[in-house]
Amino acid sequence: MALSVWSVWSLITAGSAGAVAELTLDPKLKYWVLLPISIVMVLTGILRQYIMDLIAPNTKGVPRVKLTESQWIYKAQALLANGSNLSAEAFQLRKEHLIEVLAGGKYLVKLNTDGQAPSPLSDPNLSENMFSMAKGNLANFIPQTIIMWWVNHFFAGFVLMKLPFPLTPRFKEMLQSGVMTADLDVRWVSSISWYFISVLGLNPVYNLLLSDTESIDINAAQQPPTMGGPGEPQPEAVMKGLANDLTIAENESCFDDIEQRVLEKYS
Amino acid sequence: MDAIRGRYISICTSKVYTQFSPEELMELNDGCKRYMQLKDPSLGQAQYFSLMEMLFYLAVYLCKDVEAQVLYNTFRDRLGEDSPRLYGMKSTLLQINESDSAAVEFIEKLIKERLEVDTDSISYLLLQKRLIAIQSKNHDKEWVVRQLLNLIEKFPIDPEIWWFAAQNYFELGQFERAVYCLEEVIQLTPFNYVASARLAEVLYYKSMRVDKSVAKTKATLQNALNNALRSVELSENYLKGWSLVALTSSKLDGKNKILQLAKSKLQIIANGSNAQNKVTAELILKSI
Numbered sequence: 380m381a382l383s384v385w386s387v388w389s390l391i392t393a394g395s396a397g398a399v400a401e402l403t404l405d406p407k408l409k410y411w412v413l414l415p416i417s418i419v420m421v422l423t424g425i426l427r428q429y430i431m432d433l434i435a436p437n438t439k440g441v442p443r444v445k446l447t448e449s450q451w452i453y454k455a456q457a458l459l460a461n462g463s464n465l466s467a468e469a470f471q472l473r474k475e476h477l478i479e480v481l482a483g484g485k486y487l488v489k490l491n492t493d494g495q496a497p498s499p500l501s502d503p504n505l506s507e508n509m510f511s512m513a514k515g516n517l518a519n520f521i522p523q524t525i526i527m528w529w530v531n532h533f534f535a536g537f538v539l540m541k542l543p544f545p546l547t548p549r550f551k552e553m554l555q556s557g558v559m560t561a562d563l564d565v566r567w568v569s570s571i572s573w574y575f576i577s578v579l580g581l582n583p584v585y586n587l588l589l590s591d592t593e594s595i596d597i598n599a600a601q602q603p604p605t606m607g608g609p610g611e612p613q614p615e616a617v618m619k620g621l622a623n624d625l626t627i628a629e630n631e632s633c634f635d636d637i638e639q640r641v642l643e644k645y646s
Numbered sequence: 647m648d649a650i651r652g653r654y655i656s657i658c659t660s661k662v663y664t665q666f667s668p669e670e671l672m673e674l675n676d677g678c679k680r681y682m683q684l685k686d687p688s689l690g691q692a693q694y695f696s697l698m699e700m701l702f703y704l705a706v707y708l709c710k711d712v713e714a715q716v717l718y719n720t721f722r723d724r725l726g727e728d729s730p731r732l733y734g735m736k737s738t739l740l741q742i743n744e745s746d747s748a749a750v751e752f753i754e755k756l757i758k759e760r761l762e763v764d765t766d767s768i769s770y771l772l773l774q775k776r777l778i779a780i781q782s783k784n785h786d787k788e789w790v791v792r793q794l795l796n797l798i799e800k801f802p803i804d805p806e807i808w809w810f811a812a813q814n815y816f817e818l819g820q821f822e823r824a825v826y827c828l829e830e831v832i833q834l835t836p837f838n839y840v841a842s843a844r845l846a847e848v849l850y851y852k853s854m855r856v857d858k859s860v861a862k863t864k865a866t867l868q869n870a871l872n873n874a875l876r877s878v879e880l881s882e883n884y885l886k887g888w889s890l891v892a893l894t895s896s897k898l899d900g901k902n903k904i905l906q907l908a909k910s911k912l913q914i915i916a917n918g919s920n921a922q923n924k925v926t927a928e929l930i931l932k933s934i
Contacts, residue, residue, distance in 0.1 A: 440764035440765050440766055440769075441764070441765065441766070442762070442763050442764070442765070443761065443762050443763070443765050443770055443800065446765065446767060446770070446800075446801070447799075447800045447801070450800075450801055450802050450803050451802060453803050454802045454803050457803060457833055457834055458833060461832075461833050461834070461836040462833070464832050464833060464836040464876075465829055465832065465833060466869065466872070469826075469829045472826075473829075473833070633876060634872040634873075634876065637872055637875045637876060637879065638871075638875060638901075638903075638904055640879065641875045641878060641879055641904070641907070642903055642904065642907060644879065645878075645882070645907055645911065646903075646907060
């Protein structure tokens with residue numbers, strides 16, 4: 380039924396010297412190899428998505444004081460970004476107040492008693508994050524390994540299809556893995572290569588079938604926006620930096636020439 | 647179908663239904679239920695739950711307690727109880743079925759034992775607002791303001807709390823503080839033309855009632871005019887904005903061009919707007 384490597388080779392060598400041999404594939408290859416691999420790949424992707432949803436970690440909460448700390452940082456950033464919507468006096472008033480609050484660390488969450496930042500390795504949240512990351516990776520790797528074994532075991536050395544467009548010889552390694560022929564036209568695709576192409580190229584199909592972007596947005600919205608985690612800037616340094624930024628910040632109020640602007644806009 | 651879906655979603659997200667008259671509430675309730683029965687395939691899951699939440703509160707407003715309880719049970723069975731929205735619904739049901747104090751006790755316990763140490767950006771804030779709303783009935787405005795200030799200290803970037811604080815300060819006659827709160831709202835939501843107009847209004851009242859010297863009154867009126875102009879700069883046909891522009895510029899010297907512009911805009915609104923805006927614009931034009 381399937382066209383073995385040997386028969387491919389003999390077909391090529393049987394052709395006249397210098398001419399490219401045209402292969403004739405058994406049409407049943409489409410139904411018994413190409414289609415099953417594709418279907419199994421799509422179904423596995425869908426199943427993997429549902430498993431990922433099931434093992435996904437719940438929204439992680441934080442103490443309220445951490446939220447307050449980050450909110451004061453965002454407040455300072457909002458003043459820097461939107462201060463132009465206030466009058467000069469209002470901006471100055473807020474600027475002085477925020478510099479005092481941020482430089483004094485009034486809303487800073489206190490560290491350990493010895494003043495040291497907590498070790499990232501002893502943080503239970505970190506190990507939980509790493510565990511959930513490992514679970515996600517396993518949910519990716521295990522099905523891929525099983526399907527790769529399945530394709531290699533049953534369809535090793537199969538040539539499945541011919542791409543309808545020309546390609547440079549550089550693609551030969553990618554498209555014809557498992558088929559040891561030096562002269563076979565690069566457009567022919569082997570079964571294991573079809574598997575790899577499917578692994579890399581099915582994301583748009585999954586997006587189409589499993590599009591649930593709203594739930595992702597909701598999770599993102601409900602995640603508390605805090606800072607100071609491993610690898611992130613520490614709030615104390617951020618607050619001091621913002622206090623410095625506010626000290627040198629200049630206010631250019633939107634109320635300057637507003638009468639003129641409105642007259643020009645609507646007259 | 648898209649238009650119907652869009653209408654219900656905007657009513658739901660803007661929470662404008664909280665201001666509806668009983669007839670409008672009934673119409674919305676029936677219409678939304680009919681729409682939900684159509685099983686619109688374009689309605690996302692989050693949108694579906696938002697509409698269900700709106701139906702819950704509509705049932706509460708319309709005194710359909712059993713229906714509200716059924717809706718809450720559906721949510722709880724589907725999503726579990728651990729959600730700020732579900733806490734809000736549960737406290738509402740406690741108010742209906744038991745008493746305000748039961749709802750207060752439930753929220754206070756939840757905040758003290760759970761949310762103070764493990765919360766997200768929605769839960770704590772939502773339940774604290776709810777707590778203040780329930781308790782404000784039994785306390786005076788000074789108490790409400792104190793609670794709001796406590797909450798502002800914890801969550802300084804929530805414009806809703808600042809707005810409510812401004813409202814309370816205004817009602818207490820503390821215009822300076824109301825102005826500060828409204829400026830915070832504008833700083834956090836810079837394109838909020840409604841807040842700009844409200845700030846102009848509060849400044850106008852301040853200039854009329856508080857400021858004693860002529861120079862100070864003029865400065866405050868100029869500030870009010872600036873904010874009113876900002877609101878109409880952001881929204882061309884905003885009636886309240888143009889009314890305040892006309893009102894403040896009529897009391898200031900050398901603002902004839904602005905005054906004429908405001909009058910012409912009010913005339914346009916009076917000619918081509920809805921009945922309510924038309925009457926208001928005509929009244930303003932007569933009074934200036």
